[in-house]
Amino acid sequence: MAVHGTLLPPPPLLKLTEQGAVALFLDFDGTLVGIAETPDAIRVADTLGKRLESLAERMAGRLALVSGRSLEDLATHLGKPAIFRAGSHGAALIDPSHDMIGQPPEKLPAKVTDALSEFADSQELHFEAKSHGAALHYRARPEMQATAEEFAAGLARAHDLEIKTGKLVVELVRPGGGKACAVHILMQQSLFAASVPVFIGDDVTDEDGFAAANTLGGFGIAVGERKSAAARYHLQTIEDVHQWLKL
């Protein structure tokens, strides 16, 4: 496992694009925008959507956001820029004309979301209903990590679901999907053919995306302090990401 600090920053994007076609896969929270106390409290610059559209133009359209948020939730913070967007950890995919690629993800059973929500209330944690799943945020009580993860894992086992852990959050989702799926599906689109995929992300769920990029001849860029197993390069801050992208 590579330790952060031993990974170098990536070569300049312009240099890479001079060598051949590049496709960018970008995580959202913690990569393009700062993480806040609650998922709704993030601050997103009004211009970010437009700037992502211009970047996508410079990349000949080969740019996708790949977020753990649902597409609807992403739209409330970012609007609906004309770029590829993958929501729900890659389970929901939309093209720049806002048409769905494939099927939208299924909701979780109410029994599961109710149980998680009641647990959140009883433990003073933050419950987040998502269109494709449900999340338990323990940012306000970090000491609750093991308890929250155990409870979610129990529900997952009982209902054939998966858990995804992230920064001070554990989430219940249907099995399958993942950010690697979004990368593989988009890389099969003719627009992305023969390009080098570059995946940028800050969290555990992005490892999946890094691995997919590696498999397809590209690489991952890990953002921030977290140790990454699969990334080849590292950028320290969100500002560094914006600079590297010339966003």
Ligand SMILES: [Mg+2]
């Ligand atoms: Mg993130």
